[in-house]
Every structure is written in C-alpha cells, then in structure tokens.
Amino acid sequence: MITNPNHPAxxxxxxxxxxxxxxxxxxxxxxxxxxxxxxxxxxxxxxxESRRLTRQLVAEGKLVELNPDLRPGSYLARTSANDVARxxxxxxxxxxxxxxxxxxxxxxxxxxxxxxxxxxxxxxxRGRTMYVVPFSLGPVGGPLSQLGVEITDSAYVVLSMGLMxxxxxxxxxxxxxxxxxxxxxxxxxxxLRGDDGALQEDVAWPSNDTKYIVQFPETRExxxxxxxxxxxxxxxxxxxxxxxxSVMARDEGWLAEHMxxxxxTSPENHTFHVAAAFPSACGKTNLAMLQPxxxxxxxxxxxxxxxxxxxxxxxxxxxxxxxxxxxxxxxxTGTLTNPIAVETVRANTIFTNVALTDDGDVWWEGLxxxxxxxxxxxxxxxxxxxxxxxxxxxxSRFTVSIDQCPTLAEDAHESFPLDAILFGGRRATNVPLxxxxxxxxxxxxxxxxxxxxxxxxxxxxxxxLRRDPFAMLPFCGYNMADYWSHWLDVGDRLGSRAPKIFxxxxxxxxxxxxxxxxxxxDNSRVLEWILRxxxxxxxxxxxxxxxxxxxxxxxxxxxxxxxxxxxxxxxxDPDSWLAECDLTEEFFAQFGDRVPPExxxxxxxxxxxxxxx
Ligand code: GTP
Ligand code: SPV
Ligand code: MN
Numbered sequence: 001m002i003t004n005p006n007h008p009a010x011x012x013x014x015x016x017x018x019x020x021x022x023x024x025x026x027x028x029x030x031x032x033x034x035x036x037x038x039x040x041x042x043x044x045x046x047x048x049e050s051r052r053l054t055r056q057l058v059a060e061g062k063l064v065e066l067n068p069d070l071r072p073g074s075y076l077a078r079t080s081a082n083d084v085a086r087x088x089x090x091x092x093x094x095x096x097x098x099x100x101x102x103x104x105x106x107x108x109x110x111x112x113x114x115x116x117x118x119x120x121x122x123x124x125x126r127g128r129t130m131y132v133v134p135f136s137l138g139p140v141g142g143p144l145s146q147l148g149v150e151i152t153d154s155a156y157v158v159l160s161m162g163l164m165x166x167x168x169x170x171x172x173x174x175x176x177x178x179x180x181x182x183x184x185x186x187x188x189x190x191x192l193r194g195d196d197g198a199l200q201e202d203v204a205w206p207s208n209d210t211k212y213i214v215q216f217p218e219t220r221e222x223x224x225x226x227x228x229x230x231x232x233x234x235x236x237x238x239x240x241x242x243x244x245x246s247v248m249a250r251d252e253g254w255l256a257e258h259m260x261x262x263x264x265t266s267p268e269n270h271t272f273h274v275a276a277a278f279p280s281a282c283g284k285t286n287l288a289m290l291q292p293x294x295x296x297x298x299x300x301x302x303x304x305x306x307x308x309x310x311x312x313x314x315x316x317x318x319x320x321x322x323x324x325x326x327x328x329x330x331x332x333t334g335t336l337t338n339p340i341a342v343e344t345v346r347a348n349t350i351f352t353n354v355a356l357t358d359d360g361d362v363w364w365e366g367l368x369x370x371x372x373x374x375x376x377x378x379x380x381x382x383x384x385x386x387x388x389x390x391x392x393x394x395x396s397r398f399t400v401s402i403d404q405c406p407t408l409a410e411d412a413h414e415s416f417p418l419d420a421i422l423f424g425g426r427r428a429t430n431v432p433l434x435x436x437x438x439x440x441x442x443x444x445x446x447x448x449x450x451x452x453x454x455x456x457x458x459x460x461x462x463x464x465l466r467r468d469p470f471a472m473l474p475f476c477g478y479n480m481a482d483y484w485s486h487w488l489d490v491g492d493r494l495g496s497r498a499p500k501i502f503x504x505x506x507x508x509x510x511x512x513x514x515x516x517x518x519x520x521x522d523n524s525r526v527l528e529w530i531l532r533x534x535x536x537x538x539x540x541x542x543x544x545x546x547x548x549x550x551x552x553x554x555x556x557x558x559x560x561x562x563x564x565x566x567x568x569x570x571x572x573d574p575d576s577w578l579a580e581c582d583l584t585e586e587f588f589a590q591f592g593d594r595v596p597p598e599x600x601x602x603x604x605x606x607x608x609x610x611x612x613x
Contacts, residue, residue: 037130045168067360102479127192137322184235242475254310267296276422280457289340292524300409355391364392394456425452440491443501481594544609
C-alpha cells in the first residue's frame with residue numbers, strides 16, 4: 001500500500017510529519033518501489049529538457065516531426081484506436097462515504113480501490129523511465145494557485161504538461177519552501193519488461209485495454225492507469241483542476257469550473273469579464289477566441305476550458321485561468337470559424353489524431369473547405385476524399401501554449417472580477433438563443449438544468465441528449481446536489497456584487513434542420529445584448545423561463561436572418577417547456593433531499609408562468 005504523502009494510509013486525517021519536500025521525496029520513492037521503473041527523472045521544465053524528450057519521442061516513432069517550413073516546432077501523435085477520448089465509464093470517485101460522490105459519479109470504496117490499484121500499478125513502469133513533473137495551476141505563487149506533482153511514465157505527457165501548466169524548478173522551489181501540493185500518479189500500464197526481466201519492444205502509442213481514472217477526494221489524490229490521452233493522462237487538467245479542485249473549493253469557499261474566460265471591450269471603451277460553461281466540444285474555445293462581427297467591440301482571450309473563481313476583498317467574484325495552454329478540438333477549427341485558433345497553432349504545437357498531408361503538414365475536417373486529394377489519416381492509413389471515413393478523429397486535438405494566442409489579453413495570467421456568467425449547451429430545440437436569469441438563484445437553477453447533445457469528447461453515442469449540469473457532469477468531484485448548494489452559498493456571500501447569469505444556445509435548429517443562428521463571430525451580437533443588460537442600459541422581455549431580448553435590441557444588421565427565423569430562435573413553447581420541467585424534476589429526483597429547496601421554488605414558479613402563458 002502506497003502511503004499518501006499528505007495523509008497517512010487508510011485515509012486518517014492527521015498530517016504526516018515532515019515538510020512538503022520531505023513528503024515528496026518519500027512519495028516518489030514509494031511510487032517507484034511499487035511501479036519499478038528503470039530510472040527516475042525529475043523534470044525541470046527547461047527548453048533543453050523538452051528538446052531532448054521531443055527528439056527521443058521522434059526517434060522512438062511516437063511523434064512525427066511536421067515540415068519545419070510549414071509548421072515549425074510541431075509534431076503529430078497518433079493514439080491507438082481505443083485511446084481517443086476521456087473514459088467516463090472507467091472514472092471513479094473514491095470518497096469515504098458513497099453519498100459524497102453522489103448519483104452522477106461512479107463510487108468505489110477507497111480502501112478496496114487502493115488495494116486494487118496496488119495490484120494494477122505493481123511493476124507497471126518496468127523498462128520505462130518514471131518522470132517526476134512538478135507543476136503549478138495558476139502562476140507560481142499566485143493567490144489562487146495550487147501546486148501538484150504528476151508522476152508519469154509517458155514523455156508525451158511530460159511535453160503536454162509543459163505546454164498546459166507552469167512546470168519545473170520554480171514549482172520545486174515553492175515546495176521546498178513549504179507549500180503543499182497534490183499527488184497525481186499516471187502510468188500507461190504498458191511495462192516493457194516481463195517477470196523474466198527481458199526488455200520487449202515498445203509500440204508507437206503504449207496504453208492498456210484496462211483503464212482507471214481514480215480520484216480520492218478526501219486525500220486529494222489522483223491515480224490514472226492505462227491511457228495516454230488528454231483528460232485521462234494530463235492529470236493537472238480535468239482530474240485536478242476540476243475534480244479535486246472542486247472538492248478543495250467546496251471546503252474553502254471558492255469554485256472550480258469548466259469555463260472559458262474572456263475580456264470584452266465595448267465601443268465606449270468599457271471592459272467586462274465574462275465566464276462561460278459549455279459542455280465538452282460545445283464551443284468554449286470558439287467563444288474564447290471570438291472575433292466580433294459588430295463594429296467597436298473587441299474580445300480578448302483569457303482561458304478556453306477551466307476557471308477558478310473566488311470572492312475577492314472587494315466582495316466581487318474574481319477569476320483566473322489555472323492553465324497555461326490549450327488542449328483544443330481540431331475538427332471544425334478553420335479560418336472561417338476560428339481564425340485565431342488557426343493562427344495560434346501555426347508553430348510549436350503538438351497535434352494528436354489529426355491527418356498528415358503529403359508535404360508534412362496537418363489537416364482536419366473544417367480546416368479548409370476542401371480536403372486535400374491524399375492524406376495519411378489519424379490511424380496512419382492512406383486516405384482520399386472518397387474514403388468515407390473522417391481523416392482526423394472527431395476528438396483530435398492541438399496542444400499549444402496560451403502565449404501563442406494572438407488575442408491573448410495582456411493580463412491573462414492575472415485575476416479579475418467577473419461581470420457575467422453564461423451557461424450553454426447544444427440544443428436543437430426549445431432553448432432560446434439567450435435568456436437572462438431573474439437572479440442568482442434562478443441562474444444556478446439554469447446551470448443545474450443544462451442539457452446537451454453528446455459530443456465525441458467522451459466515449460458514448462454522439463448526438464443523444466444528456467443532462468450536463470454546469471457542464472460539470474463528468475468533472476464534479478463530489479455530490480452534484482451539494483455542488484448546487486455550494487453555488488447558492490457563494491451567491492449569498494456575493495449579494496448584489498454577484499455577476500449576472502445568462503443561458504445561451506448557439507445550436508437551435510429550424511424545421512429544415514439548419515442552424516437558426518450563424519454563431520461564431522456573430523455571437524458577439526449576443527455578448528453585446530448581455531453586456532448592455534449588465535450595464536442596465538436596456539429593458540428585457542419577461543417570459544416564463546427568464547428574460548429575453550426585445551428583438552430590436554439584438555443587433556442583426558448585415559445578417560441573413562429573417563424575422564420569422566429570429567422569432568423561432570426565441571420561441572418559448574409552453575407545452576415543450578412544461579415537458580422540460582417534468583424531465584428536470586425527474587433528473588433532480590435521483591439526488592433525493594440533497595437538492596436545494598430553492599430549485600423546487602423555481603420549478604413551481606416556472607410551471608405557474610407556463611400554465612398562464
Ligand atoms: P472541450 O475542449 O472539449 O471542453 O470543448 P470546447 O467547448 O472548447 O469546444 P470547441 O470550442 O472546440 O467546440 C467545438 C465544436 O463546436 C466545433 O464543432 C465547432 O464548430 C462548434 N461550434 C463552436 N461555436 C459554434 C457556434 O457558434 N455555432 C455552431 N453552430 N457551432 C459552433
Ligand atoms: C473535455 O473533454 O472537456 C476536454 C478535453 O477539454 S479533455 O482534456 O480530454 O478532458
Ligand atoms: Mn473541456
């Protein structure tokens with residue numbers, strides 16, 4: 001049994017003696033004893049280190065170097081076919097009490113899971129190097145920042161962590177000075193030595209058919225096995241910055257959220273900060289890099305996936321982007337939809353599961369209107385437009401430093417007060433383009449009722465409608481109903497200084513099946529309405545589900561949207577919404593009496609208004 005560095009074995013809550021550094025050394029030695037790597041490398045985050053690891057991965061056939069004239073400093077990784085997305089079915093929350101995991105997480109008894117993991121990790125790094133990766137979420141030493149250490153046997157993970165977090169010696173110095181850190185262990189589950197000690201040949205994408213993504217919320221630990229991909233393996237990201245951080249946030253009075261962050265400047269030169277939670281592959285990166293189509297407005301990027309929010313000394317809700325890079329969806333990213341992302345990945349980018357062109361560049365569906373005549377697809381096979389399969393995997397991604405984003409806000413690495421919070425999903429029907437919540441309580445209800453059509457970001461059938469409260473369904477580290485109560489408590493403390501809450505839906509379709517709203521850069525028109533509401537400059541129309549724009553207040557000049565389609569975008573059909581209320585009530589029922597009583601009030605008043613509409 002591995003002793004947790006921050007807590008003794010078997011989840012007792014007294015602190016282990018020794019400084020954070022002493023505990024780090026002891027823990028690294030413990031994990032090495034269990035996993036039996038050939039050697040141990042402490043990562044310093046230097047450019048030389050990333051050059052060395054890159055050269056090594058290319059030599060091993062695990063990265064393809066792209067044409068340096070077309071895509072300098074950039075590489076392509078191809079995963080195995082069964083390691084292309086997060087594995088929610090193998091993700092476990094091991095709280096001491098099952099009710100603390102709640103009905104939306106898979107709970108396992110922590111003592112039993114530890115014993116199981118001890119078996120799984122035993123010898124799992126044989127024949128490989130074990131890397132010790134100290135990282136900071138948020139600027140090193142920053143007021144909302146947290147430290148972690150990932151042990152991994154994947155050099156691809158080390159390189160990716162170097163882009164996604166602040167990694168290396170600066171972090172170690174903080175730990176030496178006594179700052180606590182979160183322990184995370186990752187193994188590909190593909191040892192290169194068997195029991196006889198003989199070395200076997202490696203493969204291009206080592207992984208294991210059996211996977212475990214395990215969070216221990218009480219002891220703030222993460223153990224990940226069998227996958228080398230994104231949210232399964234870059235443990236700073238979803239496992240720490242959302243699952244474990246949401247538990248820390250509950251205990252300490254802040255919020256860890258699946259949100260993008262932007263800074264918006266109006267024609268009058270007023271700046272606003274906006275956070276938005278959309279489920280995976282539902283437009284966070286796009287909105288984070290939005291290029292407004294209305295004159296006088298600018299949008300600057302702060303973050304595209306995760307935000308940590310905490311009340312500041314001014315009483316307002318402040319936010320940081322804890323990450324230092326983007327792990328963005330490639331397909332659909334093109335010069336027409338997201339030119340800023342295209343520009344961001346022009347160099348120094350790791351691409352995973354996109355297609356390779358004959359001249360050594362990358363391609364994916366949507367990058368250009370027409371596909372090249374010949375490609376090597378994400379599986380490594382020859383591909384032509386008549387192949388009938390996507391050339392890039394639908395969840396193929398780019399990993400790149402945030403500093404390469406041309407629209408990055410100058411102060412993107414700092415914290416700032418929020419003016420508005422948006423909740424959205426992918427809804428072909430019912431949900432209007434934009435609705436303002438009546439107050440914080442109603443806004444929390446809107447967040448709790450987000451539903452969205454399933455995307456390729458996780459294993460599952462694409463297109464089916466699922467509830468994804470706060471876009472946190474796969475990422476909330478504790479009971480989702482307690483999380484809603486926590487949001488209500490935060491709102492109570494913020495009072496009149498709370499950001500305004502809105503629900504948006506770029507994905508509503510007309511009877512002909514086409515999107516009613518052009519989306520992308522034109523979403524700036526919706527942002528304009530939202531911020532005019534924040535400024536209290538314009539009235540809104542009260543409907544049973546909140547407040548919507550007077551049509552004349554939404555700037556649609558130059559758009560090819562008919563009055564009829566605009567009305568469809570805002571249509572609130574009482575019967576469909578009453579049915580939606582029934583589904584919401586059913587969804588809430590699984591949480592029993594942990595559901596905040598405020599939600600029953602909102603449901604009651606919404607139904608009442610729908611009946612009288
Ligand atoms: P994760 O990184 O998985 O958390 O997702 P994300 O929310 O950052 O996803 P991203 O912004 O990459 O969304 C990708 C998908 O949403 C692509 O298919 C885009 O084309 C589509 N998308 C984004 N914005 C819009 C929009 O305004 N309208 C429409 N119709 N599609 C959009
Ligand atoms: C998501 O699925 O929401 C992502 C990608 O942002 S991953 O890091 O794989 O979770
Ligand atoms: Mn995400």
